[in-house]
Amino acid sequence: MLVIKNLHAAIEGKKILRGISLEVKPGEIHAIMGPNGSGKSTLAAVLAGRDLAEVTEGSVTYFGRNLLEMAPEDRSREGIFLGFQYPIEIPGVSMVNFLKTAVNEHRKYKGLEPLSASDFLRIMREKKELVDIDSKLANRSVNEGFSGGEKKKNEIFQMAMLEPKLAILDETDSGLDIDALRVVANGVNKLKRPDNSAIVITHYQRLLDYIVPDVVHVLYDGRIVKSAGKELALELEEKGYDWIKKEVDNQN
């Protein structure tokens, strides 16, 4: 469903991504690991259409269409969901209002009628249980005053509401205690359908105990320097990134 070819991107003239190629097929889960600053969030942002990073070379196709030409909101409506590493606070805008707007935009795009308030609230209740999110959160402003864990759960909750085809989760596990981690991981697993895919960006192998990836990639200095099965994650956890850095630096 997603084909990335030789993708280069720069932020304010500084090269961040230096030739990434990756293919995600329906149903697959890809994990991306890598040291801080290697470009993981930048890759996620480019896929979601944040214009901060400028694509200088390469292509991305999504279900055969040129993804890079699509507006961010259309990518969302086409089923790409980004779980933000740092979810944004929007003061004064209630979660209900925010999500209802989002869900109905998705429906409009598909030619469906907007949901009535009562249907919407019913669906919201169901999904809330799925991710064990405090019902009070829904009445608060988007991410405002949420704890780190609540913000991350809230991302998964939004994912549940929008039912994406391709979920990109950027360090959704960071800063979570083990219970919250389990909730988040279970949420992702419950939402998993045979033809849906996910790109899971993480630092820690422990998430991958719950969400089992088909492939693990290591991103280093803007390039995918290693791809292997899930056992790679374990190896990284044990040995850190230094050996990979060495390997790469030796090749250069």
Place this chain on the structure above:
Amino acid sequence: MAVNSELTELYSGIYTDNIRRIREGSTSFLNAFRDAAFDRFTTLGIPTRKNENYKYTNLDLFFRHNYKTYFIPDESDFVKAEEFRCDITDLDTHGVVLLNGFYPTINGKIRTLPGEILIGSLNEASRRFPDLVERHYGKYAKSNSDGLVHLNTAMASDGVFVHVPQGSHLNKPVQVINLVDSTEDVFNQHRNLIIVDDNADLTIIICDHTLSPQKFLTNAVTEIYVGENARFNIIRVQNEHNNACKVTHTFIHQGRNSYSSSNNLTLHGGLVRNNTYHFLGGEGAESSSFGLYLSDKWQHVDNLVSVEHAFPNCTSNQLFKGVLDEMSTGAFNGRIFVDPKAQGTLAYQKNNNILLTDDAKMYTKPQLEIYADDVKCSHGATVGQLDENALFYLQSRGIDKREAKLLLMLGFAHEVIQNIGVEALRERIDNLVMQRLKGELSRCASCMVKCG
């Protein structure tokens, strides 16, 4: 503009009476500004409270007075200046002493310090370094509303001149000691010009003192040019008696990527009005404007601070704090102006005040005028008392209430003082502020005026 015609006439008269002598003592370049400036002065006049910028300051108290002399120096005047020694021990500076705004001849009129740095008399500089003076003089001191700036341009003939050439810097600050001394009530106006060229660095300390108990009125203009990537700090310590009025106009004009800071420390004075104008005239420039004022009796301290963001990506910060005791009054006029092309502006402004008595008064108007959109600006102002909770906390640790209050006030003031980059001066000011807040007279030891 509302004009106080009576006062304006009075000062026009002083101009007419003295202008011949003033012209005789000045270069033709300085004289060339006088007619137009006097014209502007007569239009704008002495500001009244109807002038939005002087809404909270009544200049009448000091301007409506028959000053016996308009000071134009005489060689014999300088002996006393030479006798004055600053008693800020440990303060290692290149010192300059001014008498009633003029540079004493006795020291030689211009000194050259390491790095070809010039310090001396503006009048002398306009003879010996006309190129330098002419490139900057009169370029930054501008006002559409304040007649006093023009009155200064019309009449001033001397003051401090500093030039720091490209890439030069001094290993210690320059200290200017302004003495006001006379046997008669005197009005004086001086004019300073400070040029800090590209990549240069200068710290200047200006100390204002009164040596005799006469009624004094000073109207001073300082023009400062800070070149590209240059750094400049000005620290003004104002310590005059209750019968003295000081109006300062400081114009700091900054180039690209330069930094400047200004710190107005008003410890004592009858009526003090400081106008500090920061012009961020190049991309990436940064300015800080600090002020601390402690007042009592019938003193009045007013700070006007204007920061103009004329170019993109500049940063500015204003922090002014005041403690007002007895019947004293304070005012703060803060302004941030962001030009349409000054995208990426960061600008902050804060004014906090503590009133210690039922008779003290504070008027503050922090203002933002923003014509660009990619900006982050904020301001805050408070008028209140010491934090009761903090006070109680200290008392609960066994500190008596008087002492606890003093500690809190020192802490309050220190937020400004800590920005003084010269360590010896910082300690000295902390000390002076403590004495001042304790109610002890905070004059330098050599001050002979008992103005308590």
Place this chain on the structure above:
Amino acid sequence: MLVYDKRKLMETDQDRIINDVTSGDYKYGFYTDIETEKIPRGLNEDTVRLISEKKEEPEWLLEFRLKSFRQWQNMKMPSWANLKIPEIDYQDIIYYAAPRQKPRVNSLDDIDPELKRTFDRLGIPLEEQKHLSGVAVDAVMDSVSVKTTFRETLAEMGIIFCSFSEAVREFPELVRRYMGSVVPYTDNFFAALNSAVFSDGSFCYVPKGIRCPMELSTYFRINSANTGQFERTLLVADEESYVSYLEGCTAPMRDENQLHAAVVEIIAEKNAEVKYSTVQNWYPGDKDGNGGIFNFVTKRGLCRGEGSKISWTQVETGSAITWKYPSCILRGDNSTGEFYSVAVTNNHQQADTGTKMIHIGRNTKSTIVSKGISAGYGQNSYRGLVKVLKNAKDARNFSQCDSLLLGDKCGAHTFPYLEVDNQSAIVEHEATTSKIGEDQIFYCNQRGISTEDAIGLIVNGYAREVINKLPMEFAVEAQKLLQISLEGSVG
């Protein structure tokens, strides 16, 4: 003023806000072709006499008008506001225009059906049975009040709610006692002008101990061309009473500017509380800044009694130029003043608005929350004064003034004045100015929300604190207005 069924509203308000917004055009810009009685253009003593005569006013009121007129002649238009106001020719304005109808409207049948249709179109049915929730409306078109609904119901509780003219006829003592006591005719240029030529407006008196059971509302409509609207509102809340009052306004789209100079006076006696809400939607002019209303209004409340409270809430989306400072004089000990404001300037609109809180009594409190939104070429200034007098022991004020910028041609300005003469006072002012958050917009985009809708959401969120202070019916209207008035402002 729109009136909705509250229950229905709860379910659908979100839908409404999101779906109902169709175009950025001014929806109320139509003109009603109705026979109107006008007096000739121009202003002199005879004009003042003529207005008074048409209204069959008593001598004392004519005297008041004439005094005001003479005062006005010696005054100049204020120039201190951060506004560019084109020259106004006060001799080119029609000072009185009234839909021709029977002088006294006794039943609904006496009202011209065209007029009824007009107010229906504006969402203000004049038939009481059409009101599903309790809102009593005084509908004012041009210079006169057309109809006040629910008068009788309110009268049963002793509440007087009627047009100003009727009040002059029927309750002259009350009007004489209070009119001009908060905003004297000498107060300022526009107040003097209004005092000379005011045509109608609303009057309300809530007696001791009565909580007014419904929202009282005045709806102002300018219809005729070349006319000025000068209405006066006088609201008196006697001891221990409560009233919530709403004000709405619209005007046809025209190329020339029209002047609206109103005066609102509120008096709150001991322990009384008055909430005054405005959704100001006068025609703002077109995209190039042609036409629109000049809205120069003097609004002031006096907390006369101990423990009284006056709360102003305003959502200002309309007018070409707004000059307006709803204020509170906190004279009674323990009295409270509040000011909550959202002001939008888009295209070439200008607003200089804010408040004055004058603390006179002990323990007086005031709160100011101002949210400015600038877009297009709009210029938006907050101007506020917090004054604590010497005897206002333990006075408290907190002010928060934020500005949001959408687009790089607009401006946002903040001019607060804090004057404190009492050491036990605590006065705090905070303000921020920033651009709308790009990361917030992107976050919304990523959830499938278009940039325009995202801005609507974010702006409404930003204004939430103020909108929440409005009565429910108004809150919905205000949210829609905010969204509409900013449409096309970002691209």
